[in-house]
Amino acid sequence: MYFNVSQLLKEMGGAFRTYDVNDFASLVDGAPMTPISGVVKMMRTDAGIWVSAQLTTYVDCECSRCVADMEQFVRMEIEEEYLPEVDVNTGARLNFPDAMAENFYIDQTHMLDMSEAIRQYFGFSMPFKPVCSDECKGLCLTCGADLNDTSCSCDNVIRDPRWGPLLAFALPNEPHYN
Ligand SMILES: [Zn+2]
Ligand SMILES: [Zn+2]
Structure with a gap:
């Protein structure tokens, strides 16, 4: 997702542009392009351009409980400052002594390319365990039946022997600071 920011870079700090976005981006390295939409605001700062973006997408995945195919809605709130590699007026290479490796350029x-920021924010916005619905009952651990469609007669009471001895310990009292 590219934006030509040469005009904005020539303006005073505080100048901004707002873009309605309907575009495509690769959310994971090597993955096919996925539609992304939302609003991107770009503001000129002393050093570069501050990007505030609210983007949404849908990704195809499997429910982590019942493994049904599903679409997960994902919302990304991106806040990043992009630094120019060169001075827009002179073409001279710029140095930012305090810049760190994770800065965007x-x-x-x-051209301001949001692709990498989108990949990173998608990484922490996508649920680790997507579910088709909060009420999804998942699969029976014993017979594999989809418990949303059917019930089975398996005994699935969890008796994890690892926890048995720990349950005997009460939680310690909170410390007091007098
Ligand atoms: Zn499910
Ligand atoms: Zn079962």
Whole structure:
């Protein structure tokens, strides 16, 4: 997802642009392009451009409980400052002594590429265990029946022997600071 920011870079701090986005991005390295939509606001800062974006997408995945195919709605709230590699007026290479490896950059043709930020924010916005519905009952651990469609007669009371001895310990009292 690219934006040409050469004009915005020539403006004063505080100048901004707002874009309605209907675009495609690869959410995971090597994955096919997925539709993304939302609003991107870009504001000129002293050093570069501050990007505030609210983006949403749907990804195809499997329910972590019943393994049915499902679509997961994912919302990303991106807040990042992008630093220009070159001065937009002179073309001189810029140095940011305090910049860190994880900073994002605007390339020498003044294109701001949000692809990497989208991948990173997708990584922490996508639920680790997606579920088709909060009420999904999942599969029977014993016979594999889909408990949303049917019930089975398996005895699935969990008796995990690892916890038995620990249950005997009461939680310690909270410390007091007098
Ligand atoms: Zn499910
Ligand atoms: Zn069963």
